[in-house]
Amino acid sequence: DTEVTQTPKHLVMGMTNKKSLKCEQHMGHRAMYWYKQKAKKPPELMFVYSYEKLSINESVPSRFSPECPNSSLLNLHLHALQPEDSALYLCASSQGVMVGGPRPTGELFFGEGSRLTVL
């Protein structure tokens, strides 16, 4: 299984709503990522989890709250978002650093994304 599954595919929410994006992988990867992508722009890194611990937060506003309940799951909790937060949110995973094993290549496996619209 080489898939990263993201749900929902589309989400429309108001500025006062609370919603969550979910991401799941069963490749045994220990690093998971959230990227945000606006139209005609490259993906921008938001968060990195390594072994279920938050290792990188790219100065993302607190209205985005990531969570990694276990090694297979990654959530992005959304609260009080602004219309400019409308974007495609991409989840990715990679093998991460393996102690005592061959160094992984850093290849990222992406999900198909969740298209978020904030009204």
Next chain:
Amino acid sequence: SQQGEEDPQALSIQEGENATMNCSYKTSINNLQWYRQNSGRGLVHLILIRSNEREKHSGRLRVTLDTSKKSSSLLITASRAADTASYFCAPLTFSGNTPLVFGKGTRLSVIA
């Protein structure tokens, strides 16, 4: 990790022609990866070339790497309409769980 810079930013060719896109980066790397993204979809890993390799092939894809010039190129031969997508290069330097950073990409349009 560092961001690659792709060139050209946009490329339009006829079906059957070859498409070449280039990537430049600034500091030494362990490998360089190319990804494809169809409109509104997730990125798909295409090919990885290690710093000690000069050329690599995968199907209709040919990647070269010149570490002295800090540049790479991706050649797609006999292009098809389905190759229409954005292509991103991602230079990688190992440092723990180094995240990949993406440049603006090359938007390739293959006209049938």
